[in-house]
Amino acid sequence: MPFIPHTEKDTREMLAAIGADSIEDLFDEIPAALRIDHLHGVPEALSEMEISRLMRERAHMDGSPMCFIGAGAYEHHIPTAVWDIATRGEFYSAYTPYQAEASQGTLQTIYEYQTMITELTGLDVSNASLYDGASGLAEAALMAVRANRKVKSGLVLLAPGVNPVYEHVAEAIAGSQGLKFEWLPVDAVTGNVAFDQLPEGQEPVAVVMQQPTFPGTLEDVDRLTDWAHEQGAFAIGIANPMSLAILKAPGHWGELGVDIACGEGQPLGVPLSSGGPYFGYMTCKQKHVRQMPGRIVGRTTDLDGNPGFALTLQAREQHIRRSKATSNICTNQGLMVTAATIYMSLLGAEGIARVAQMSHANTTRLVDGLCAIDGIERLYEGPYFHEVALKLDRPVAPVLETLASKGILGGYDLTADAGCDAVLICATETKTGTDIDACIAAYAEAMS
Amino acid sequence: MSELIFEKSRGGRRAFAQAPGDDHITSIPEQFLRSDKPRLPEASELQTVRHYTRLSQKNFSIDTQFYPLGSCTMKYNPRACNALALLPEFAGRHPLGPVSHGQGFLTCMYELQEMLKDVTGMKGVSLTPMAGAQGELAGVAMIKAYHESRGDTERDEIIVPDAAHGTNPATATMCGCVVKEIPTGPDGDVDMDALKAVLGPKTAGIMLTNPSTLGVFERHIKDIADMVHDAGGLLYYDGANLNAILGKVRPGDMDFDVIHMNLHKTFSTPHGGGGPGSGAVGVNKRLLPFMPIPVVTQKEVDDGVVYDWAQEEDLPQSIGRLSGFMGNSGVLLRAYVYMRMLGRDGMERVAEYATLNANYLMARLRDAGFELAFPERRASHEFIVTLKHEAKEFQLTAMDVAKALLDRNFHAPTTYFPLLVPECLLIEPTETESKETLDNFMAAMIDIAKAARDDGVQYKEAPYTMPVRRLDDVKAARELDLRYQK
Numbered sequence: 059m060p061f062i063p064h065t066e067k068d069t070r071e072m073l074a075a076i077g078a079d080s081i082e083d084l085f086d087e088i089p090a091a092l093r094i095d096h097l098h099g100v101p102e103a104l105s106e107m108e109i110s111r112l113m114r115e116r117a118h119m120d121g122s123p124m125c126f127i128g129a130g131a132y133e134h135h136i137p138t139a140v141w142d143i144a145t146r147g148e149f150y151s152a153y154t155p156y157q158a159e160a161s162q163g164t165l166q167t168i169y170e171y172q173t174m175i176t177e178l179t180g181l182d183v184s185n186a187s188l189y190d191g192a193s194g195l196a197e198a199a200l201m202a203v204r205a206n207r208k209v210k211s212g213l214v215l216l217a218p219g220v221n222p223v224y225e226h227v228a229e230a231i232a233g234s235q236g237l238k239f240e241w242l243p244v245d246a247v248t249g250n251v252a253f254d255q256l257p258e259g260q261e262p263v264a265v266v267m268q269q270p271t272f273p274g275t276l277e278d279v280d281r282l283t284d285w286a287h288e289q290g291a292f293a294i295g296i297a298n299p300m301s302l303a304i305l306k307a308p309g310h311w312g313e314l315g316v317d318i319a320c321g322e323g324q325p326l327g328v329p330l331s332s333g334g335p336y337f338g339y340m341t342c343k344q345k346h347v348r349q350m351p352g353r354i355v356g357r358t359t360d361l362d363g364n365p366g367f368a369l370t371l372q373a374r375e376q377h378i379r380r381s382k383a384t385s386n387i388c389t390n391q392g393l394m395v396t397a398a399t400i401y402m403s404l405l406g407a408e409g410i411a412r413v414a415q416m417s418h419a420n421t422t423r424l425v426d427g428l429c430a431i432d433g434i435e436r437l438y439e440g441p442y443f444h445e446v447a448l449k450l451d452r453p454v455a456p457v458l459e460t461l462a463s464k465g466i467l468g469g470y471d472l473t474a475d476a477g478c479d480a481v482l483i484c485a486t487e488t489k490t491g492t493d494i495d496a497c498i499a500a501y502a503e504a505m506s
Numbered sequence: 507m508s509e510l511i512f513e514k515s516r517g518g519r520r521a522f523a524q525a526p527g528d529d530h531i532t533s534i535p536e537q538f539l540r541s542d543k544p545r546l547p548e549a550s551e552l553q554t555v556r557h558y559t560r561l562s563q564k565n566f567s568i569d570t571q572f573y574p575l576g577s578c579t580m581k582y583n584p585r586a587c588n589a590l591a592l593l594p595e596f597a598g599r600h601p602l603g604p605v606s607h608g609q610g611f612l613t614c615m616y617e618l619q620e621m622l623k624d625v626t627g628m629k630g631v632s633l634t635p636m637a638g639a640q641g642e643l644a645g646v647a648m649i650k651a652y653h654e655s656r657g658d659t660e661r662d663e664i665i666v667p668d669a670a671h672g673t674n675p676a677t678a679t680m681c682g683c684v685v686k687e688i689p690t691g692p693d694g695d696v697d698m699d700a701l702k703a704v705l706g707p708k709t710a711g712i713m714l715t716n717p718s719t720l721g722v723f724e725r726h727i728k729d730i731a732d733m734v735h736d737a738g739g740l741l742y743y744d745g746a747n748l749n750a751i752l753g754k755v756r757p758g759d760m761d762f763d764v765i766h767m768n769l770h771k772t773f774s775t776p777h778g779g780g781g782p783g784s785g786a787v788g789v790n791k792r793l794l795p796f797m798p799i800p801v802v803t804q805k806e807v808d809d810g811v812v813y814d815w816a817q818e819e820d821l822p823q824s825i826g827r828l829s830g831f832m833g834n835s836g837v838l839l840r841a842y843v844y845m846r847m848l849g850r851d852g853m854e855r856v857a858e859y860a861t862l863n864a865n866y867l868m869a870r871l872r873d874a875g876f877e878l879a880f881p882e883r884r885a886s887h888e889f890i891v892t893l894k895h896e897a898k899e900f901q902l903t904a905m906d907v908a909k910a911l912l913d914r915n916f917h918a919p920t921t922y923f924p925l926l927v928p929e930c931l932l933i934e935p936t937e938t939e940s941k942e943t944l945d946n947f948m949a950a951m952i953d954i955a956k957a958a959r960d961d962g963v964q965y966k967e968a969p970y971t972m973p974v975r976r977l978d979d980v981k982a983a984r985e986l987d988l989r990y991q992k
Contacts, residue, residue: 060852061582062859063940072866072941084861085754087723087884092755096850099624103849106586113843116610117595123607127600130830137524139555141592147569148562151583154780159972160912162507163564164779170511173989177544183988186780189636192830223830230798230826234647234682276538306540322830329592332611333601333831334636335782347986353780358982361967365507366974370982376639377923381675381685386639388673393778396558403511403554407546409525419531441534462604470602487526
């Protein structure tokens with residue numbers, strides 16, 4: 059019996075202690091009419107050897123193509139130590155650290171994570187993480203409504219550079235609580251917000267901006283943050299945490315900095331893994347900490363006066379406040395946060411800056427090579443980080459299919475989002491000059 | 507506490523093998539760059555490895571201790587599930603990669619959907635919700651969308667029993683609904699008169715856990731389903747306790763319209779120190795059009811089948827997307843491997859041995875003098891001991907027992923939940939624990955209580971053997987120290 063240790067003797071003795079004749083008797087409170095005899099849609103059991111073989115075959119079907127797709131999830135080198143340690147049973151198979159004395163490992167790790175992510179984002183406090191970047195925006199918007207109490211509009215304005223999927227997710231999660239999400243006008247040349255067309259007098263509760271933007275450009279976030287504050291709105295900044303080793307931290311955008319920062323933590327040591335599990339980070343200014351959703355770890359002292367860690371501010375949470383909680387969330391992405399903490403510790407500020415810098419440089423090489431091909435040009439002017447939107451003179455899908463057949467994932471098809479034939483490409487530090495040349499050559503051939 | 511990694515830092519130190527070389531090509535203007543350096547640790551690879559390995563050793567975990575945490579299903583997480591989900595092709599697969607380079611992954615996801623449909627008796631499954639609470643959100647959103655699609659726009663009340671998990675009322679509020687709480691009868695079943703009294707034209711639905719958080723099966727479930735449906739409402743099944751009935755009875759057969767499953771409980775994906783979870787939802791026929799996207803579809807083609815995503819255009823009435831891509835897909839792979847290793851027969855054994863273990867431990871503790879919250883009832887996969895007499899007579903509280911158990915190398919059961927039983931311990935042994943472990947745990951419980959009763963031993967300052975003593979929660983909340991500041 060896989061994963062069940064009972065011998066026949068055990069079972070007999072246990073039933074005798076209960077005073078039952080059979081295991082079946084233990085289900086006698088379930089109305090007979092509801093009982094099922096057998097499952098039909100589950101296959102027979104496989105041994106570990108058999109399932110290993112099956113999964114290796116399935117994995118082989120997917121292969122390991124050379125990936126130049128970003129669009130919210132990025133391939134980076136992950137040091138072996140990261141997942142070796144994160145999947146130690148003591149981290150992997152522990153529960154939420156409610157019993158603090160027996161969970162100091164997880165708790166101290168989260169405290170260190172909170173410190174690191176506040177350093178990267180330039181803000182005062184962090185929670186222990188949320189599900190992912192997209193759902194994190196929904197939580198940030200809801201938090202802004204609670205914290206920015208003077209404003210009753212429920213209107214959240216989004217800069218055009220915000221990942222469009224984040225808007226869908228925020229709408230699905232927060233839309234039923236009276237929040238309205240509207241896009242700010244876009245400047246067709248830069249792809250960024252059109253400052254000369256910004257609406258006045260709408261009384262938004264929050265303005266959301268993303269840096270680098272979804273199509274890879276760099277937005278004038280200083281000006282946009284100041285504009286948000288002039289409107290009486292909270293400024294919410296979404297940033298790729300990897301980029302923050304070299305780009306200005308959201309806490310320092312504009313005169314006052316953003317009020318809340320959030321985003322996708324995946325680039326910090328979490329594998330792509332078809333989209334998850336990742337983690338969403340969230341940081342904010344100290345004065346808003348009581349409106350923050352999710353778990354938070356604090357350092358305190360024990361009975362002997364020695365320092366230790368515990369979950370704190372739990373009065374905000376669902377298991378205490380029930381229908382009046384700040385969110386229904388009762389998990390953080392603990393394992394991913396553990397991995398990210400180890401990743402940040404191994405690389406340090408200098409290592410992450412090098413990864414960011416190399417990713418920027420590789421993308422520059424790729425873009426320069428691709429733009430030398432007839433029929434490919436940049437979609438937007440201006441600086442970028444490690445991702446660039448390119449306009450093609452023909453439909454994108456067949457080109458990407460041709461590349462895929464050669465084992466190259468040549469970018470994310472941006473056509474639906476951009477309203478023209480466009481592709482979003484990214485070359486992280488994982489790509490060599492040879493890889494980049496191969497991608498350029500494949501495009502040249504497909505476009506000839 | 508251990509020294510923080512920041513306190514071990516020395517300027518200029520790092521894991522040199524892990525970062526690329528210095529590359530100075532840049533076209534980023536000064537205005538976008540940061541001028542200060544983030545103060546991250548500066549440590550060698552060995553220092554980092556040793557630091558976090560040592561931290562891990564300060565945790566209790568399933569792999570190292572018995573973890574009878576009620577309502578959390580802390581069963582063994584098979585190692586193979588993790589290793590196979592992290593095969594390089596799976597771990598490295600980009601979520602937006604073409605389906606031509608994803609048939610292996612998508613096959614697993616499709617088959618997982620099918621297996622979950624079978625074990626729950628539902629007609630459709632969406633795997634995208636990233637935790638139980640997000641599955642709940644999806645479920646209540648689908649209930650609302652269903653009523654609204656019928657022009658039935660006044661229904662905004664969600665009924666929740668007082669024994670429910672805190673996420674249930676919190677979710678209902680998040681979905682813009684009004685929570686109507688109903689009491690539990692003395693036998694642990696829902697108070698039917700109270701239910702009748704709150705049902706009406708504003709009823710959107712009811713959220714139930716069955717077996718309930720009291721560890722007993724709701725015997726009137728069919729009547730409840732009929733009453734709620736007759737009133738025009740829908741039934742939501744909180745799958746937190748699905749482990750108790752796997753292979754024995756299915757939520758779909760109990761007439762639930764929508765359910766969520768905690769894959770990190772019933773299907774043994776890791777708890778990871780508080781996540782990732784995974785909260786797949788299942789629906790019956792009438793809620794099929796409202797499922798969150800994406801879901802995996804199977805299409806017949808000339809030489810076999812092709813797996814693809816159903817997106818907005820395929821499910822135009824969907825409640826939408828809940829994650830950036832498709833939920834916690836790596837967790838879903840782990841659940842898939844687990845289900846395949848258990849197989850049909852193994853799946854049926856889960857409830858059998860989880861229930862056997864719970865009833866055995868309950869019987870032995872009862873015989874040893876502990877008071878059960880529902881002595882006349884069968885335990886499901888978990889049960890409740892109440893220490894109200896012990897607390898009154900010799901000041902032995904649920905908190906004391908929890909902390910004293912830690913000193914005996916057992917993780918504590920869930921304490922003070924459900925809220926309606928005083929001084930309670932909610933104990934869930936799971937099917938993967940052996941009789942010896944249960945016997946040892948029972949002996950520890952008896953020993954703790956006996957020492958308190960006979961010898962006046964107090965545990966107010968326990969635990970003594972953990973890395974830290976009892977922590978000052980009040981200070982933690984009053985003098986917030988949420989990050990290291992040099």
